[in-house]
Amino acid sequence: MNIKILYDNTAKTGFLSGWGFSALVDNSTLFDMGENAESLLANMCAFGVAPEQIKRVVLSHEDWDHVGGMSLLSQFGDVQVYVPSSFSKSIKSEIRSFNPDADIVQIKNALEVEPNLVVTEELGIVREESSLAVRSSQGVVLIVGCSHPGLDKIMSRVVSEYGPIRAVVGGFHGFRKLKALVDVPIIVPTHCTKKAKDIVKLYPEQARLVSAGTELELEE
Ligand SMILES: [Fe+2]
Ligand SMILES: [Fe+2]
Numbered sequence: 001m002n003i004k005i006l007y008d009n010t011a012k013t014g015f016l017s018g019w020g021f022s023a024l025v026d027n028s029t030l031f032d033m034g035e036n037a038e039s040l041l042a043n044m045c046a047f048g049v050a051p052e053q054i055k056r057v058v059l060s061h062e063d064w065d066h067v068g069g070m071s072l073l074s075q076f077g078d079v080q081v082y083v084p085s086s087f088s089k090s091i092k093s094e095i096r097s098f099n100p101d102a103d104i105v106q107i108k109n110a111l112e113v114e115p116n117l118v119v120t121e122e123l124g125i126v127r128e129e130s131s132l133a134v135r136s137s138q139g140v141v142l143i144v145g146c147s148h149p150g151l152d153k154i155m156s157r158v159v160s161e162y163g164p165i166r167a168v169v170g171g172f173h174g175f176r177k178l179k180a181l182v183d184v185p186i187i188v189p190t191h192c193t194k195k196a197k198d199i200v201k202l203y204p205e206q207a208r209l210v211s212a213g214t215e216l217e218l219e220e
Helices: 037-046 070-075 089-098 151-162 196-202
Strands: 002-007 022-025 029-031 056-058 080-084 103-107 111-114 117-119 132-136 139-144 165-171 186-190 215-217
Touching (some): 002 037, 037 070, 080 089, 089 103, 132 151, 139 151, 151 165
Parallel strands (some): 029 056, 056 080, 139 165
Antiparallel strands (some): 002 215, 111 117, 117 132, 132 139
16 A cells, blocks of 8 residues: 655655645545645646546535645546535535546445445544545554544544554644554654654554655555
């Protein structure tokens, strides 16, 4: 399994940084779209990925730094776009305006969009958010946007449904219950994670910092 960090607050040489997050799973599933389409496209190109390769887009929540690059949907052709059911009418009509062929799928409960690839249930009361869970024989790889509902809540729902978490990647926001990560073998706190450095200090063998331009290879 391959995860490319396409958009992040920091970037490796040859990639652009910007406030926001986006990750690409196996060159076909795009999770979130960062703050702007130009940087998202530039980073995609820097990885050698063409927009036509994107088969589906999962938008975790409606914050501008996760949906700001939505105009790039116009270059994706026939895609499915998974959004929390709480997404506003205006943002759904924006999606349609950028890509009239997009199939918008609203997520309330978890949905297995292809074998072992799950868009998790919409959690939270005000800033509802979904995540992406990729199941493998070695556990679940969980990709999160900002974790506004609380990373511990997102993780415990995933564990109860799909078993142990092998890796967690993305924005953990103000998450402080760092002990909840003790059993996670691969911890990749990025984007808005306030305690990223503390997490690396606490779990030096498990945690790593990444930027736009980082590629993670996980054995299936
Ligand atoms: Fe957010
Ligand atoms: Fe964010």
